[in-house]
Amino acid sequence: MSGAEILAELAVRFTALSLVAIGGMNAILPEIHRVVVDVEGWMTSAQFVELFALAQLAPGPNAMIVPLVGWKVAGVVGAVVATIAVCGPSSVACYIAWQWVDRLRASPIRGVIQRALAPIAIGLIMASGYTLARGADRSLGAVALTLVATAALAFTRINPVWVLLCAGVVGVAGLA
Numbered sequence: 001m002s003g004a005e006i007l008a009e010l011a012v013r014f015t016a017l018s019l020v021a022i023g024g025m026n027a028i029l030p031e032i033h034r035v036v037v038d039v040e041g042w043m044t045s046a047q048f049v050e051l052f053a054l055a056q057l058a059p060g061p062n063a064m065i066v067p068l069v070g071w072k073v074a075g076v077v078g079a080v081v082a083t084i085a086v087c088g089p090s091s092v093a094c095y096i097a098w099q100w101v102d103r104l105r106a107s108p109i110r111g112v113i114q115r116a117l118a119p120i121a122i123g124l125i126m127a128s129g130y131t132l133a134r135g136a137d138r139s140l141g142a143v144a145l146t147l148v149a150t151a152a153l154a155f156t157r158i159n160p161v162w163v164l165l166c167a168g169v170v171g172v173a174g175l176a
Helices: 003-018 025-039 045-057 062-103 108-136 140-155 160-172
Strands: none
Touching: 003 025, 003 062, 025 045, 025 062, 025 108, 045 062, 045 108, 108 140, 140 160
16 A cells, blocks of 8 residues: 555544544544554554553643554654544534534433433443553453553542552553
């Protein structure tokens, strides 16, 4: 596949994904993973998880994963193409949707739509967590760490930074 074909494929894939990103960028991570790892073979699952971790460390929005994937696939131009493809169409769609929702301010249908989108977003984000965990869990210790961290975040009010710090210490110690 030539460089121009790869850029076109990045643009088409990320444009389509941007239009279904209900719940933010993390909601479409499983599909991004599927495309770049399973379908196109542009990187391994472990490389994808490493890019995600790097994106989460950087200040800024969760969408930071997109330019990193684009960069890994096609360099700086790939990063720019992927970013524009994922941000442009969804921004236009958001603007149009907001205009429509604003007109329905007093309508009961607005509340129905908002309540219907919440479980969809939650499900998509949970699928993202599962996909990332599958890519990162390369040993029994890593699986145990993932399960403990998930339980701590789900059932306590502990700050996620402490969970990340503990996971980092466990990883550096070679226990996961």
